[in-house]
Amino acid sequence: MKTFKLGGVHPPENKLSEKAPIEVLAIPAVVSIPVSQHLGAPASPVVAKGDKVKTGQLIAKGAGFISANIHSSVSGTVVKIDDMPDSSGYRKKAIVINVEGDEWDEGIDLGSELVRECNLTPQEITARVNEKGIVGMGGATFPSHVKLMVPPGKKAEVLIINGVECEPYLTSDHRLMLEKADEMLVGITIQMKALGVTKAIIGIENNKHDAIEHLSYKVKDYPGISVEALKVQYPQGGEKQLIKALINREVPSGKLPIEVGAVVHNVGTAFAVYEAVQKNKPLMERVVTVTGKNLKKPSNFLVRIGTPVSELIEAAGGLPTDTGKVVNGGPMMGKAITNLEVPVTKGTSGILIFPEREAARKPVQNCIRCARCLNVCPMGLEPYLLSVLADKKRLEECEVERIMDCIECGSCLYICPSGRPLLDQIRVGKAEVGSMIRKRSQH
Amino acid sequence: MNEITLISVVSLGAIGSVAAIILYMVAQKFKVIEDPRIDIVADKLPGANCGGCGLAGCRALAEAIVKAESLEGMNCPPGGNEVMKDIAAALGLEAEEQDPMIAVLRCNGSRENSPPKVKYDSHMTCAFAHSLFAGEGGCPFGCLGCGDCVVACAFDAMYMDPATGLPVIIDDKCVACGACVKACPRSIIEMRKKGKKDRRIFVSCINKEKGGPAKKNCAVACIGCGKCVKECKFDAITMENNLAYIDFNKCTLCRKCVPVCPTNAIHELNFPPRKPKVEVAAETASE
Amino acid sequence: MSLLTVSGSPHVHDSQSVSKIMYGVVYSLIPAMLVSFYFFGLAAILLTLTAVISCMAVEYVIQKYLMKGPVTVFDGSAIITGILLAFNVPANLPLWMVVVGSAVAIGMGKMTFGGLGKNPFNPALVGRVFLMISFPVHMTNYPKATAFSTQLTDIVTGPTPLAIMKEGLQKGESVAEIIPQIPEYAQLLLGQMGGSMGEISAIAILLGGLFMAYKKLITWHIPVAYLGTVLVFTGIFWLIDPGYHFNPLYHLLSGGLMLGAVYMATDMVTSPMSPLGMLIFGIGCGVLTVVIRMFGAYPEGVAFSILIMNAFVPLINRGIKPKRFGEEVKNG
Known part of the structure; x- marks a missing residue:
């Protein structure tokens, strides 16, 4: 297979x-629809507070090529457009709609055939x-x-x-x-x-x-x-x-x-x-x-x-x-x-x-160099090494060791018997190397 | 026997001489001509390589100063004015007088003021915690309490207070190199003027949310009510994005804004204890 | 309800832990231990206990009073070092020497570098080599493996097969003359030979090795590369001149090679990370072992060769990278 x-x-x-x-x-009584639910630029709202919307109606328009339109998932009244908690752990801009019935926008085929x-x-x-x-x-x-x-x-x-x-x-x-x-x-x-x-x-x-x-x-x-x-x-x-x-x-x-x-x-x-x-x-x-x-x-x-x-x-x-x-x-x-x-x-x-x-999580212990992280990495990287380099801010070396190839799948942190925060450190390093590369390409 | 000694001495001597000539020639060829003043300046710098000047280390600053032939825009925060004057004297330049600065923590979201709403269990660095969530207390601007600043401090001038979960800056040890400012992913630490008699007044909050959400997460958040702005006679306080900011260049340390803050977000440091109202006025007048 | 936890992904974790790995290795050592108890009797039991207890005690004292950090004596790593150190010395070694060896193994070989996972050299081998150099007479006075005895002193002692071979060759005897003096293959396999406490039975060690491989505590790379290199290298010499060189099987089965290849060289902490690096490490160990055995002053070279290769591990890790995804594009 x-x-x-x-x-x-x-x-x-x-x-x-x-x-x-x-x-x-x-359908819930109130929905809060974030304007950034996709990779890329957040969509910009096209409705305002107090507007009536129908299910399926466009409420925020994608901003740019890598962005996406957002549609209302319910029919009702927009009560506010404000920062609301979302799953990122922060408060982000969202369109809050009070639900009134379930009236769909025209042109949507609701049949099941x-x-x-x-x-x-x-x-x-x-x-x-x-x-x-x-x-x-x-x-x-x-x-x-x-x-x-x-x-x-x-x-x-x-x-x-x-x-x-x-x-x-x-x-x-x-x-x-x-x-x-x-x-x-x-x-x-x-x-x-x-x-x-x-x-x-x-x-x-x-x-x-x-x-x-x-x-x-x-x-x-x-x-x-x-x-x-x-x-x-x-x-x-x-x-x-x-x-x-x-x-x-x-x-x-x-x-x-x-x-x-x-x-x-x-x-x-x-x-x-x-x-x-x-x-x-x-x-x-x-x-x-x-x-x-x-x-x-x-x-x-x-x-x-x-x-x-x-x-x-x-x-x-x-x-x-x-x-x-x-x-x-x-x-x-x-x-x-x-x-x-x-x-x-x-x-x-x-x-x-x-x-x-x-x-x-498991309590963090010393790395015993068991090489399990290296063996499970689907990208053929060395998580133990990358995590140390990232933690020590040796970003150039991180780049050479191909930190940007990491797909953040978490296999290394899953397998580590010492419970070391490998992926945590690599993620921070990846973000820093990314901004380093961007800065370099600007010059 | 004598013969052997003689042969050894002559052959080794010959090898030595040839090697010396090669060495001399190579040294001449690859000689680096360096301005001797760089060494003079570098010797006067503290040698901590903290990066507070914005360059890679003390020698880099020395090279920059000598190259620029001027001290404009050059500053060694740990060395302070004395060192800069010293260098100026050695090079025959003019040193700008710089106000001594110090790191100030602009968050008071201790466990008591901003009780934990969730439990953080991952790599204990602020950089990662910042990418993951708003913080245990829920404030998206507040201190995450993992101590990246403490790790960054090369002068042992910071430590984490286990009771509050906030870092503490030891004034006597802080040299204002700015390493903690760079380390903090939320820019909570600010370099501020050390102030007369070490006295400082600042808003200990950088939360830009509206009053409601800010106050919900933290009892001592700046809610952007603007009372301090109205109180200040010197235009030192500005309000932007629901957050008050005290300009340390304009602040006269009258400390009238401190009591008007409804959330006690404005802090005063190293002032004598407040006397009853009448005398406060008298004292500020005398200063 | 208590507070919700926030942590980075992944949110599930493998059940393996450091102490599980360490105790897995300890269990795999049991067959070899039982064989040595059988052949060397009470002396071997006492020796093992002394080594394990003193290793743990030294680690405890250092962690508690010198490093003032967490005490992790019971994670099993000190136990392994203790057992392996006992395995690497003659069963009749005075117990105080074992204590000294343990102190060096843990103190110098492990804790100096910061404890578990940070030591570049295998601690048990550091202890063994220290003892070897400090007390050469005691360390080469091997008791004869007979059957279970309760005697602690006055045991019949004799040289190891390797020592017999080396001495014989140095005296100018031919291989044919020496062979009757050394044990037969079957005896070597089971452990009926003179030698360090735990190295004698090839079969018990292989059994432990298979257990570790099954439990995924070691991979095949290092033992196979190590033993294979020794086999090939000594085989070449044997083919060139069977009158002066021994059958490679003797080399495989005698001395500390099995113990070294299965337990000492495969120590996770002191061996390379990538599979290719492990192969290089194993081959290096094999070459050095044969060179020392054939041309060196010592009859046995496993400990030295592994320690020498340990020193190369950071270099190997640096130079040998795993195969990266998307590196060579082979589309088809």
Whole structure:
């Protein structure tokens, strides 16, 4: 079975909610929609306090090429546009809307019948994806329209669809593949058309047998698309690792996947593209896994963007009394949140609740040079060395040791028997080296 | 025997001479001609290589001074005016009089004033904590308490107070090199004029949020109410982004702004204890 | 409910810990320990206990009173050093010398550099070499491995197979004349030979090595490279002149080579990090060992060669980088 060769770990999978069908979560009384839910420049609001908005209406416009439009996920009145807590741990600008009913914007097809035909040109598809605010749904939230435009001089050969869901606990992509297979496959066909490729591969890890079987059966109706089962290994969902696993090409250091003719999109993104192009529906809701060992009812919810996390936890049986940590995202790359009122955003793939005994890190001990970090690093780096160099601010050496190649997957910190904060130090170093490089290129 | 001795002496002597000639020639060829004044200036500098002058170290400053042939814009914070005058005298230049400066911590978000709302459990550096969240107390501008400034201080002039979770600056040891200012990811530490008799008045808060959120996280936050601005007769206090700032060049240390602050965000250092109201007026008048 | 914790990702961690790794190594040492207890009796048990206790005591005193930091005596690393030091000396060594050796191993070999993980040299070997140089007579007076005995003194002593080979060759005897004087392969394999306490049984050590490899405490690189190099190197000499050089199997099975290759050279702290670096390290150890055995003054060279290669580890780590992702682009 295929997988990537270099490094990798296999944490306990704990897919507690894999059998829970996607439930539609009730619309909350108030939503807070951050204007920066994507990589790139924050969107600028186009509504003002007191305005009435409808579900699906544009409320903030993307600022620049790498940015994304934001649409209202509810209908109601804008009560304020102010700094609100979000999952970054800081307060960021958000549009707060009081919910009144659920009236949708005109032109959005709410029917559930599958629309397979797509007569738009590639340019129109990309424009529609841009207009509807689609971003990468795997967690990185990179604006999708950018990835659908092949830069001049490059050629896309294959579209890779990421159904790996290598993060333990999370099951939102898994459920989506089971329940919305046809929509997703139409979405993939549309993306293929936009990119001008004839081949698409869906990579799925081998712990999702039902999804592999289901999709293998479904793809027969969709020419050019194939399904590939992959050996379970983290971080297989990383773009570079997935490309290596599926088509055995290595994206060169510091380059984008298009360099080797590949474009990677998440299954959630493919579904969102379907809805945007075929149903004219903007990205204003997403599937979120709410899970945790002590949670009463680990679930997958279809949630309106801007819903407070606390509502999701409530619907999943309430916050367990011994909760020690709440994470937005998966256990390997997610972000611990400080406040349960933060909203669900386009990148929220899961809400993970850890009991107190699992909340703390291991006590930090001396490095015993066991080389485990080096052996698990999927980028072939030396985390033990980078962490020390970064801590000592030896930034030039960090750069030579290719700190910028780090994908922050967390495998090193996961495996370290001494509990050393390897990734913490590398992240700080990476930020500093990044600004050093930027400064240098300005001169 | 004699013969052996003779041969050894002659051969070794010959090898030695040849080596000496080569060495001499190489030394001549690669001779670095350096202004002798650089050494003179470098000897006068403290030699701590703290970087407070903005250059890589004491020798770099010495080279810069000699090259520029002027002391304009050059300053050695640890050495102070004495050292600069000394250098000026040696080079026959004019030294600008610089006011002595000192590092001031502009956050009072101790555990008591800004109680922890979450528990931080990761690498204990402010740089990382800053990238992760607003801080245990919830203030996105306040001190993170991991002590990057203490690590950066080369003069042992700082330590972390375990009770408050804030760093403390030891005035006598601080040389105003500015290493802590650079180390702090939130720019909480400011270099301020040392002041007459070491007396200083400053707003111990840099929170730019509106009053409500600021006060929610910290009992002693500047809420931007503007009372101090109205109180100040010397235009020393400005209000920008919900935050009051006292210009140390304009402040006359009258300390009238201190009692009007509703959150006690304005601090006075090294003043005698306040006497009853009438006498305060008399004293400020006499100063 | 207590306060929520905020920490950087990842939020799950592997269950492995330093002390688990260390105790894993301790468990893997049990077969070799039992063999030595069987052959050397009570003396071996006393020796091991003395070494372990004194290593832990020295570490405790230094951590508590000199470094004034946290005390981590029970993380298992001092126990390993103690056992390995005991393994590396003759079973009848006076106990006070063992205590001195332990103090040097932990004090000089480990704590001087800052404790666990910071020492460039294998502490047990530092202790052994110190003893070797300070008390050469006691350190080369090996008891004969017979069967379980409760005797502590007056044990029959004799030279190790390697010493017999070296002396024989120096006297001008031929290999054919020497071979009857040394134990047979089976005896070497099981441990019926003169030697340091823990080095005698190749099979017990290999068993421990397999256990460690199974538990992922060591990788195959260093032992295989080390033993393979010795095999190839001595094999070449043997092929050239079997009358003057010994069968490589003798070299593999006798002396401290097995113990060194499986336990001493694979010490995580003092060996290179990358797989290729480990291979280079193992080959270097092998070459040096054979050179010392064949051309050096000492009959045995494992300890010295590992210590010498330890010194090269930072250089190897610096020069040998793991294969980076996306470095050579092979598209296909």
